[in-house]
Amino acid sequence: MKLASLKGPTRDGTLLLVNEALTRAIAVPDIAPTMQYALEHWHAVERLLINEFEAIDCGTDRPIIDFRQALDDGKVAAPLPRTHQWLDGSAYLSHVERVRRARNDTVPESFYTNPLMYQGGGDAMLGPRDDVEVLSEDWGVDLEGEVGVITGDVKMGATPAECAEAIRLVVLINDISFRKLIPAELAKGFGFVNSKGLNALSPVAVTPDELGGAWSDEKGAGKLDYRLVCHVRGQWFGNPNAADDMTFSLLDLVSHAAKTRPLMAGTLIGSGTVSNHDKATGYACIMEKRLVEQFELGAAKEDFLRFGDEVEIDMFDHHGETIFGAIKNRIARAGAK
Amino acid sequence: MKLASLKGPTRDGTLLLVNEALTRAIAVPDIAPTMQYALEHWHAVERLLINEFEAIDCGTDRPIIDFRQALDDGKVAAPLPRTHQWLDGSAYLSHVERVRRARNDTVPESFYTNPLMYQGGGDAMLGPRDDVEVLSEDWGVDLEGEVGVITGDVKMGATPAECAEAIRLVVLINDISFRKLIPAELAKGFGFVNSKGLNALSPVAVTPDELGGAWSDEKGAGKLDYRLVCHVRGQWFGNPNAADDMTFSLLDLVSHAAKTRPLMAGTLIGSGTVSNHDKATGYACIMEKRLVEQFELGAAKEDFLRFGDEVEIDMFDHHGETIFGAIKNRIARAGAK
Numbered sequence: 001m002k003l004a005s006l007k008g009p010t011r012d013g014t015l016l017l018v019n020e021a022l023t024r025a026i027a028v029p030d031i032a033p034t035m036q037y038a039l040e041h042w043h044a045v046e047r048l049l050i051n052e053f054e055a056i057d058c059g060t061d062r063p064i065i066d067f068r069q070a071l072d073d074g075k076v077a078a079p080l081p082r083t084h085q086w087l088d089g090s091a092y093l094s095h096v097e098r099v100r101r102a103r104n105d106t107v108p109e110s111f112y113t114n115p116l117m118y119q120g121g122g123d124a125m126l127g128p129r130d131d132v133e134v135l136s137e138d139w140g141v142d143l144e145g146e147v148g149v150i151t152g153d154v155k156m157g158a159t160p161a162e163c164a165e166a167i168r169l170v171v172l173i174n175d176i177s178f179r180k181l182i183p184a185e186l187a188k189g190f191g192f193v194n195s196k197g198l199n200a201l202s203p204v205a206v207t208p209d210e211l212g213g214a215w216s217d218e219k220g221a222g223k224l225d226y227r228l229v230c231h232v233r234g235q236w237f238g239n240p241n242a243a244d245d246m247t248f249s250l251l252d253l254v255s256h257a258a259k260t261r262p263l264m265a266g267t268l269i270g271s272g273t274v275s276n277h278d279k280a281t282g283y284a285c286i287m288e289k290r291l292v293e294q295f296e297l298g299a300a301k302e303d304f305l306r307f308g309d310e311v312e313i314d315m316f317d318h319h320g321e322t323i324f325g326a327i328k329n330r331i332a333r334a335g336a337k
Numbered sequence: 338m339k340l341a342s343l344k345g346p347t348r349d350g351t352l353l354l355v356n357e358a359l360t361r362a363i364a365v366p367d368i369a370p371t372m373q374y375a376l377e378h379w380h381a382v383e384r385l386l387i388n389e390f391e392a393i394d395c396g397t398d399r400p401i402i403d404f405r406q407a408l409d410d411g412k413v414a415a416p417l418p419r420t421h422q423w424l425d426g427s428a429y430l431s432h433v434e435r436v437r438r439a440r441n442d443t444v445p446e447s448f449y450t451n452p453l454m455y456q457g458g459g460d461a462m463l464g465p466r467d468d469v470e471v472l473s474e475d476w477g478v479d480l481e482g483e484v485g486v487i488t489g490d491v492k493m494g495a496t497p498a499e500c501a502e503a504i505r506l507v508v509l510i511n512d513i514s515f516r517k518l519i520p521a522e523l524a525k526g527f528g529f530v531n532s533k534g535l536n537a538l539s540p541v542a543v544t545p546d547e548l549g550g551a552w553s554d555e556k557g558a559g560k561l562d563y564r565l566v567c568h569v570r571g572q573w574f575g576n577p578n579a580a581d582d583m584t585f586s587l588l589d590l591v592s593h594a595a596k597t598r599p600l601m602a603g604t605l606i607g608s609g610t611v612s613n614h615d616k617a618t619g620y621a622c623i624m625e626k627r628l629v630e631q632f633e634l635g636a637a638k639e640d641f642l643r644f645g646d647e648v649e650i651d652m653f654d655h656h657g658e659t660i661f662g663a664i665k666n667r668i669a670r671a672g673a674k
Binding site for chain 2: 010011040082083084085087090110111114116117118119120121122123124133134135139156157178181186188189190191192193194195196197198256257259260261262263264266267334
C-alpha cells in the first residue's frame with residue numbers, strides 16, 4: 001500500500017490511500033480518519049485498507065482525489081503530519097568519517113557497533129512541497145536525505161528481528177539541519193535542539209511489501225536497496241545507494257531506540273544522511289560535499305542553502321518509477337508570506 | 338483551573354477538570370474530550386472550561402468523579418498522557434556545578450547565559466501512580482524532580498515575554514534517568530536516548546493563575562516560588578525551592594526552544610532537576626546527593642533505585658495544601674505483571 005495525508009481538518013490530517021502511480025487517491029474516514037489512527041489500530045484496519053487500496057484503480061465508489069493536483073496545490077501534508085516520537089540514527093559511517101577527517105579526527109571503534117542516535121522534534125512535519133521557513137541564512141541551512149521507518153508499538157528490549165514485525169511503513173525524509181549552529185550546540189553535550197528544523201517527508205509512505213526484494217533480500221533486512229536521488233538548486237547532487245555502506249540497518253536502529261523503553265505506534269526512525277564511500281555517487285547533504293572539498297581542494301566551495309533555493313529528494317524503482325514521490329522544499333524567510 | 342486526564346478510551350485519555358482540593362472531578366467531552374484537544378483549541382474552550390471548573394464545588398449536573406479514588410485505583414493518567422514534544426532544560430546551575438565538581442571540572446561561562454536543553458521522548462508519559470518499569474537495576478535508576486510548563490503554539494523566535502502568553506499549564510515532572518547509562522551515551526555526543534525512561538507527571542496540571550504571586554511576583558516571571566518536596570524509599574530527601582538559584586526561568590527555556598522553529602500546542606518543557614546551593618534543602622535526584630557524598634566523604638553512599646523502591650514528589654501552597662497532587666512511582670521489573 002501507499003499512504004499519504006491531506007492537510008486538515010485537524011493537525012493529524014486526513015489519511016489517503018494512493019495508487020501505485022501516485023495519480024489517484026481516496027480517503028477512508030470510516031476505516032481510519034488519520035494516519036496516526038491507522039498506526040494505532042493497524043491489526044484491525046490493515047485488511048480493510050488493503051481492500052480499498054486495491055480498488056483505487058479497478059473500481060471504487062469513493063470519490064477519487066487527483067493526487068498530483070493536490071500535491072501541486074500544496075494540499076498534501078507529510079504522510080504522518082506529526083509524530084509523538086522522531087529519532088534519527090546515523091547509520092552511514094562514511095558520512096561520519098568525512099566529518100571527523102575534516103577535523104583531523106578518527107571514528108571511535110564503538111561507532112561501528114553502537115549506533116549514534118538523537119531524539120528530534122516531531123511536533124510538526126513539513127509536507128513534501130512545503131517551504132522550509134528560517135529566520136536567517138546565516139544558520140547554514142542544509143538538507144539531509146534519509147530513509148525512515150514508521151513503527152507500530154515496540155516493546156522494551158525488542159531484538160532487531162522482533163522490530164521487523166513492527167515496521168509499518170517506509171518513507172523518505174528531508175532532515176533540515178542548521179550547520180553553523182551545530183558545533184556550539186553539540187559542544188554543550190546534550191544533542192540537537194536549535195540546530196535542527198522541522199523535517200519534511202515524502203508525499204507517500206509505503207508498506208514494506210511495496211519494496212519487494214529491495215527491502216530485505218540481498219543486502220540484509222531493514223536496508224533499502226535503491227538509490228536516493230538528490231538535486232540542489234536544480235543540479236544533480238548525488239544518488240547514493242541507501243543499502244550500501246549502511247553499518248546499521250533500520251531494524252538495528254529501532255532495536256537500539258527500544259533498549260530501555262517501549263516505542264509507541266507512530267514512532268518515526270531515520271537512517272541518518274545516506275552516504276556511500278564512493279564519491280562518484282555524490283551526496284545527500286551539502287555539508288558532506290563541503291568536507292570533501294575542504295580536504296581535497298583546501299576550501300569548501302558548495303554554499304549552504306539561501307532563500308529561494310530548492311532541494312529535491314526522490315527514489316526510483318527498477319522501472320524508473322518514483323516510489324515515494326519527490327520531496328521538493330524551497331528555503332523561505334519565516335513570516336515573509 | 339486544575340486539569341487532569343483519566344486513562345482511555347484513546348491514548349490521549351479523557352480530560353478532567355478537578356476541584357481545588359483534588360477530591361472531585363468532572364469530564365467535559367462536549368467541550369474538550371482530551372487535554373491535547375483543549376490545548377489546540379484553548380482560546381475557544383478556555384472560558385467554557387472555567388465555567389465548568391467553577392461549578393464543580395457549587396453545583397453541576399455533570400456526574401462527579403471521586404478523584405482520590407480514581408488516583409488510588411490507578412485510573413489517572415498524566416494530565417497530558419502523551420505529547421508531540423518534550424524538551425528538558427537544566428536551569429539550576431548548582432546541579433550542574435555539583436556534577437562537574439565531582440569530575441574535577443568547572444562550569445563553562447556560557448552555561449550561565451545559554452541554557453542547556455535536550456529533546457526527550459514524549460510518546461507516552463506515566464501516570465502519577467504508575468510503576469516505572471525497567472529491565473535491569475544495573476541501569477542506575479534515578480528520579481529527577483522538576484517543574485514544567487505545557488505551552489500553546491509558540492512562534493519561531495518568540496521572546497520570553499511573548500512565550501509568557503503561551504504558557505497554558507504548570508505541572509510537576511519525574512524525569513526518570515538511568516545514571517549508569519548516561520556517561521557512555523553522552524560521550525557519543527548526540528544527547529540522551531537510552532539513558533532516559535518514560536516520565537511521570539503530577540496528577541493535575543494547573544493554570545498559572547492558580548499559583549498567584551508564587552508564579553511571577555517576587556522572584557521573576559516564569560519561576561515557581563514553592564518548595565519541591567521529595568521523598569525516596571519513604572524518607573525525606575529534599576525540599577529545594579523551585580525559584581531559588583534558577584538561572585533560567587521557564588520563559589527563558591521556552592524561548593530558547595523556539596529560537597529556530599515554532600513549537601506546537603502541547604509542548605512540554607521542563608526546568609531540569611530542581612536544586613539549591615544550600616545543601617540543607619536536600620536534593621530532587623539521587624545522583625546529586627551521591628556527588629556531594631563523594632566530594633565530602635570520599636564515596637557515594639545513597640544507592641540508586643531498586644525494584645520495589647518508591648519515590649514521591651509533591652509541592653504545597655502557603656496553606657500546606659498540595660497544589661498538583663503527589664507523584665508516587667514505584668520501580669518494577671518490566672514484564673513482571
